[in-house]
């Protein structure tokens with residue numbers, strides 16, 4: 419239980435529910451590699467994560483909390499240490515393979531080497547969590563996650579995010595390279611919509627060809643101290659081992675998603691026809707891909723979005739069919 423009342427402006431709602439903390443640790447245990455934690459606060463998640471025996475970099479903006487945590491990390495109880503030792507490097511219980519391996523079976527099979535971010539940033543504060551040969555150390559860095567240089571080698575991102583900063587932090591996470599999995603505690607509604615439950619957000623659709631989003635569970639407001647106004651939700655994000663589109667298409671694809679989400683029309687058929695013309699080709703594409711003419715953009719799945727990107731490229735190459743668009747690029751519509 420945190421002793422802190424929580425600085426509202428930093429979204430300090432500390433996690434105090436042991437079952438939720440255990441679930442976060444379980445989800446992270448299914449991944450592989452060094453861990454970067456966003457906003458460790460007083461260490462409610464950081465300290466249990468240490469039982470996994472993996473390097474942790476904890477990035478905390480609040481200087482007081484960062485200093486306190488620096489004095490706390492690495493003091494694992496003997497029972498915790500035994501738990502970490504049960505799963506030596508590269509071994510874990512059945513069903514706990516890293517998500518990336520479950521998906522592809524082609525990624526690195528063992529633990530990856532520790533990815534150390536820029537030394538200058540990390541020298542702010544650190545403490546060895548054990549003697550040489552014991553568990554890797556946890557580093558506490560006082561920094562704004564928004565400008566923190568993430569490792570350039572595979573790692574996992576974890577965080578009970580400050581609720582009012584969720585969107586900006588998610589944007590930062592999604593735009594970053596190298597991490598393989600993210601386990602994030604965000605507002606319940608945000609978790610649902612980012613995971614595409616009941617319709618995807620534009621941001622999710624824009625990143626879907628490269629990431630899988632999952633909704634793990636709802637976390638009641640009573641799990642935090644102080645208690646926030648809304649419930650939380652555990653969101654998992656996994657970088658696809660086999661992206662649905664090449665990285666070089668990202669910009670044009672994101673523009674297409676933006677244009678479709680914000681375009682005029684009462685359903686996907688009307689939106690696409692107004693934008694591209696070629697009514698017959700659009701109708702055929704909808705039928706072939708199982709998309710109802712009146713569906714809203716948020717109802718499209720990741721494969722449907724990727725297929726739509728291919729259709730847009732094909733229609734752009736044809737002579738004008740009467741839509742708004744001409745040329746080889748999708749122009750975002752300004753509002």
Ligand SMILES: C[S@@+](CC[C@H](N)C(=O)[O-])C[C@H]1O[C@@H](n2cnc3c(N)ncnc32)[C@H](O)[C@@H]1O
Pocket residue numbers: 428429430431432433434456457458459460461462463477478479480483561562563564577578579580581583
């Ligand atoms: C919801 S609290 C979570 C604290 C702790 N992980 C827990 O679960 O109890 C969010 C934490 O993020 C920190 N924080 C807020 N903005 C941040 C930023 N831009 N960069 C890094 N940490 C930030 C806050 O100070 C706070 O400790």
